[in-house]
Amino acid sequence: DPAPGVAAAREHLTRMTVPPGALGGVADLGVRLAGLAGTCPPPLPEPAVVAVFAGDHGVHARGVTPWPQEVTAQMVANFLAGGAAVNAFAATVGAEVQVVDVGVAAELAPAPGLLPRRIGPGTADMTAGPAMTRDEARAAVHAGIETARDLVVAGNRLLVTGDMGIANTTASAALVAAFTGTSADQVTGRGTGIDDATHARKTAVVAEALARHEPDPADPLAVLAAVGGLEHAGLVGFLLGAAALRTPVVLDGVVSGAAALVAAALAPTASHAWIAGHRSVEPAHTLALDHLGLAPALDLGLRVGEGTGALLAVPVVTAAARALADVATFDAAGVTEKNGGDAP
Amino acid sequence: DPAPGVAAAREHLTRMTVPPGALGGVADLGVRLAGLAGTCPPPLPEPAVVAVFAGDHGVHARGVTPWPQEVTAQMVANFLAGGAAVNAFAATVGAEVQVVDVGVAAELAPAPGLLPRRIGPGTADMTAGPAMTRDEARAAVHAGIETARDLVVAGNRLLVTGDMGIANTTASAALVAAFTGTSADQVTGRGTGIDDATHARKTAVVAEALARHEPDPADPLAVLAAVGGLEHAGLVGFLLGAAALRTPVVLDGVVSGAAALVAAALAPTASHAWIAGHRSVEPAHTLALDHLGLAPALDLGLRVGEGTGALLAVPVVTAAARALADVATFDAAGVTEKNGGDAP
Incomplete structure (x- = not known):
């Protein structure tokens, strides 16, 4: 029944x-x-808030993206100043923007809208060893759980996932490969729009990380620690926390999708609280959504991250409740x- | 350039x-x-208003739907009382609802939110003769142009199309067949969800109307008069009026798509003002969108009409401008x- x-x-x-x-x-x-x-x-799922989990990635050193690592911190400053796409989209749908620093390489000055939940200055290079220790991954998951709790206690009735982290589609690809049993070729996308040479290098890096760690989806925290990012770990906790609070959460793109695979492996019933906001153009995102059995509300060819695609789905979720x-x-x-x- | x-x-x-x-x-x-x-x-395309053009159809007598004709007027009353899906969706995105009576069979009492632009008590049966005279069709087009002008003068900066009219997917199918050169089999859908026997009857009725009138897309007003509805004609004018005022208009489903084919045949450049809000499940809608070269923003499996799907796309349009x-x-x-x- x-x-x-x-x-x-x-x-x-x-x-x-x-x-x-x-x-x-x-x-x-x-x-x-x-x-x-x-x-x-x-x-009614109102008001809504987007939590943008931000972190840096040791695998950046492997040349998987032409964007310098300091762009992560610069974009966080842009979010806090209201100048990014996530701000424009959040304003459109009446959502608040909260940035969660779970591991940006640069130290960030306190600012309104910035939740300091820093576990460390980014991850280590997943091709040289695990990206995080098990304790670091667990601490970041806890930070995400706390974030969900804090935002619901503050009165929010709809949570939205967002992310920022140069090189985080590389970690996302590795996570999706591990949980869906697919190959580096299948999961590795163009991210911010990289050229063929960078894409080939990125695919090889993902393959190298998978070969090194042989991640076992039966130990989801170990997979997360081996090839994930601190923002992935934070999102895992955020998704679990939202589900525990029976609060719906709208998932953004491939970074959220990769985190959702970890969270579903830890607690399968938690996915009842998750709504796929949109389908990004990253191939790993479609693999993740299919594995999770989630149908995206929108398909607009977005690959911005930050929570942008999920925010555009917020009115669809509200309309469903209001109907x-x-x-x-x-x-x-x-x-x-x-x-x-x-x-x- | x-x-x-x-x-x-x-x-x-x-x-x-x-x-x-x-x-x-x-x-x-x-x-x-x-x-x-x-x-x-x-x-910024704000505020937005949805204009729900309502009319009745002589072809209803041919048994193309199990819904009684009086449901058109009853649903108009529901719109005006705020109890329909279009009201819930409009409230979600902050849009106003205006109902335009271009030809409901029953006489409607004056009410706030109802624009009386009645051309007659619905159309005639398209299988027995033209649905409208050329003058009736032209008058309804003018009513639509006036509606666009009135709503823009009132300060609206985004228009949204809506429709109500029991049997209006039958007229839509005939219009789409005429302008896209497709057959009754290809264009006739399930409308409100009719059963196989009704669908077969509806398809035969569309084929009969097409055979009787042999509509010539080179004379768009004649096609509209032969097999269209008064709400289609009103929407044709609304789409042309919006374009003349350089005001963007979001198109709803198959009824709006059929009207857009007529409007584009009359004034090809007008389509620059039109945004496809969503893709409905009606097969004729996809044929119309492809012919118009419009990519729908959403694809949610909706087939409500009323303007519902277009309303859910309003935040996407606003976000595009705001970005x-x-x-x-x-x-x-x-x-x-x-x-x-x-x-x-």
């Missing part, structure tokens, strides 16, 4: 003044929100049902 | 603190908005550009 909220939502959908089935993916989202809340209509709360039933609205009896 | 706004937007996109090309379809939308406005950044206005350049934000020189 479905959960109480799920059954109530499905039943209510048959009485709403909408043709049966016509709400498509929006109805599916509404049912999921009702199931998560255990009641129908589910509470269940606000749309009149045929009876209440005095609308005649179709001939031929019951809705399917 | 591209228009001034287009060139400025493309140049600005290379300097924004986003990896080149990473904004995907959102960047494309921003460029289109800048081209329409003739300047970059384009004005061009608000995102800092590399220089201004002090963010280092990637090694290896210029952005592509």
